[in-house]
Amino acid sequence: MTILEIQHINKSFGKKIILKDINLQIESSSIIALVGANGAGKTTLINIILNLIPQTSGQIKFLTNDNWKQITGVMMQDNIVLHRITVKEIISLTRSYFDKPLSYEELLNISGLKDHQNNLMTGLSGGQKRRLAFALALAGNPEILFLDEPTVGMDSNARNDFWQEIDRLKKSGKTIFVTSHYLEELENIADRFLILQNSTIAFDGTIKQLRSREGQSLIEFDSELNQIDFENLSNIISINLVGHHFQIITNDVNQLVTELTPYLKAIDNLQVKQSTLDTLLLNYEENNHE
Amino acid sequence: MNKFIFQTKINFKRIVLRNKAFFFFDMLLPIVFYILYTKILVSNVPASYLKVWNEDYLVSMMIYACMLGGIITTANTLLEDEMSNFKLFVTLSPLSNFQYYGSMAIVLITLNLVSSIALTAIAMIVNHVSISIRLLFELISINLLGTILLILIGVLISFARKPNTVNLLTNLVVFPLAILSGLWWPINIMPTWLQNIGKVMPTYQLSVIDKNILHQTTQHIGPFINLLIWSFIIFLILFIVNKIQKEKGLVTQ
Numbered sequence: 001m002t003i004l005e006i007q008h009i010n011k012s013f014g015k016k017i018i019l020k021d022i023n024l025q026i027e028s029s030s031i032i033a034l035v036g037a038n039g040a041g042k043t044t045l046i047n048i049i050l051n052l053i054p055q056t057s058g059q060i061k062f063l064t065n066d067n068w069k070q071i072t073g074v075m076m077q078d079n080i081v082l083h084r085i086t087v088k089e090i091i092s093l094t095r096s097y098f099d100k101p102l103s104y105e106e107l108l109n110i111s112g113l114k115d116h117q118n119n120l121m122t123g124l125s126g127g128q129k130r131r132l133a134f135a136l137a138l139a140g141n142p143e144i145l146f147l148d149e150p151t152v153g154m155d156s157n158a159r160n161d162f163w164q165e166i167d168r169l170k171k172s173g174k175t176i177f178v179t180s181h182y183l184e185e186l187e188n189i190a191d192r193f194l195i196l197q198n199s200t201i202a203f204d205g206t207i208k209q210l211r212s213r214e215g216q217s218l219i220e221f222d223s224e225l226n227q228i229d230f231e232n233l234s235n236i237i238s239i240n241l242v243g244h245h246f247q248i249i250t251n252d253v254n255q256l257v258t259e260l261t262p263y264l265k266a267i268d269n270l271q272v273k274q275s276t277l278d279t280l281l282l283n284y285e286e287n288n289h290e
Numbered sequence: 291m292n293k294f295i296f297q298t299k300i301n302f303k304r305i306v307l308r309n310k311a312f313f314f315f316d317m318l319l320p321i322v323f324y325i326l327y328t329k330i331l332v333s334n335v336p337a338s339y340l341k342v343w344n345e346d347y348l349v350s351m352m353i354y355a356c357m358l359g360g361i362i363t364t365a366n367t368l369l370e371d372e373m374s375n376f377k378l379f380v381t382l383s384p385l386s387n388f389q390y391y392g393s394m395a396i397v398l399i400t401l402n403l404v405s406s407i408a409l410t411a412i413a414m415i416v417n418h419v420s421i422s423i424r425l426l427f428e429l430i431s432i433n434l435l436g437t438i439l440l441i442l443i444g445v446l447i448s449f450a451r452k453p454n455t456v457n458l459l460t461n462l463v464v465f466p467l468a469i470l471s472g473l474w475w476p477i478n479i480m481p482t483w484l485q486n487i488g489k490v491m492p493t494y495q496l497s498v499i500d501k502n503i504l505h506q507t508t509q510h511i512g513p514f515i516n517l518l519i520w521s522f523i524i525f526l527i528l529f530i531v532n533k534i535q536k537e538k539g540l541v542t543q
Contacts, residue, residue: 050382052378052381052382053536054536054537067384069382069383069384070384072382074382076375076378076379076382078375079375080374080375080376080378080379081374081375082304082371082374082376083304083370083374084303084304084308084309085300085303085304089300089303092296093296093297093300094383096292096293096296096297097293097383097384097385098384099384136379140384
């Protein structure tokens with residue numbers, strides 16, 4: 001079911017074009033990762049969706065509820081730290097904004113601040129503030145959740161817990177729209193990747209599709225053979241030899257492994273490494289740079 | 291409605307009850323000024339003149355308290371909300387701007403009500419100023435209406451969005467406005483050209499209305515029209531600045 005439709009969004013600041021004819025349909029029960037280089041327009045797109053800045057043209061439609069604020073939860077990059085207000089008070093205040101909020105206890109559990117509920121918000125650590133921001137984003141039991149750099153300031157345990165919670169939310173039917181600089185985290189969790197480049201959505205698909213389109217894999221092995229023995233194999237991008245250790249970058253790992261079969265007796269410690277999202281994104285940007 | 295009541299309750303806690311700066315600036319400062327200028331720094335003044343001075347200075351300090359609450363506290367609270375990301379948080383929530391600003395206005399108007407009552411109590415105790423409940427009610431009512439204009443000025447200043455600029459602007463507005471309007475010392479001791487500027491100020495006109503109430507003299511329409519014109523001008527500037535900043539993606543209002 002489509003929950004959000006973005007139609008022909010354009011945004012310019014003066015003569016500078018930030019977004020050009022953005023069209024998207026966001027389905028429910030999915031995790032969508034919006035990635036791209038700094039300044040690509042990610043924040044502008046999110047701000048337009050959330051009605052924080054006006055678009056130059058185009059339409060944003062939340063399809064399941066006329067009052068879109070009742071069905072969205074937002075965790076922005078910067079924490080909210082209200083002075084002279086306790087954790088308990090901010091959770092209760094946020095709950096009061098919504099028609100069908102999650103229970104206070106549930107939100108307290110999500111925030112992990114049961115022992116700090118009477119503490120002032122200003123006294124919380126960076127990680128605690130982040131977890132509280134996440135709980136507040138969920139206060140209205142939203143259908144769609146916008147997360148902008150959600151794990152900044154969290155330690156590795158907290159990050160793991162956070163992404164597990166996101167996975168649980170997805171399974172319970174929530175839609176999650178996320179941007180993050182920690183691409184390795186998105187790689188494991190997102191169903192769909194949107195690459196924003198040159199003011200447009202340059203790629204829209206799964207990580208598998210991105211790999212098959214942009215993917216370069218690294219094959220490593222040890223061998224007494226010479227570099228020249230492998231240079232005629234197909235789909236090789238580069239060969240690097242250090243001592244007897246070969247590193248071959250290919251854009252078709254299956255084909256190359258097949259072609260290496262006759263050499264297997266002369267090869268030890270064969271390893272195939274897939275490209276990370278970081279590398280894929282970098283390749284994508286290099287290959288598609290205007 | 292529930293969210294509006296809750297928001298107002300939270301605003302009371304953070305702006306008034308748990309805010310030491312509020313007690314000092316909005317409550318104590320006008321009281322200290324009142325005692326200073328009617329009891330300590332006054333000498334060799336005829337009793338009949340002193341009686342009028344004590345009453346008029348009560349009006350002046352009531353308006354001054356409204357300025358501190360309406361302009362300084364409003365600007366600082368809104369700035370604090372901007373800096374702490376609470377304004378953005380509210381903008382993204384189902385709470386409307388009307389409810390957000392409305393709940394804040396209720397708190398600030400109540401704050402000024404408390405300041406006015408405290409000042410009157412001090413004036414009665416220290417200087418034996420006699421004021422009927424009806425006159426006090428009229429005075430406070432008109433001052434609270436004037437507070438709305440002062441709150442609009444506070445909102446406008448908060449649009450500067452930087453602590454240093456907001457502090458500078460509040461000081462540049464509040465203190466000259468208080469002096470020019472004759473709130474600290476009588477306007478007639480200033481040069482004529484300065485008096486002419488002072489008499490156009492909304493706070494001077496508010497003091498004229500208040501003094502007419504207090505001395506039960508005839509009210510004229512002029513001061514009321516002056517306040518309406520100022521309200522319209524400030525509201526218009528607010529509207530334009532907000533529109534420009536929103537276009538630039540600078541504000542969340």
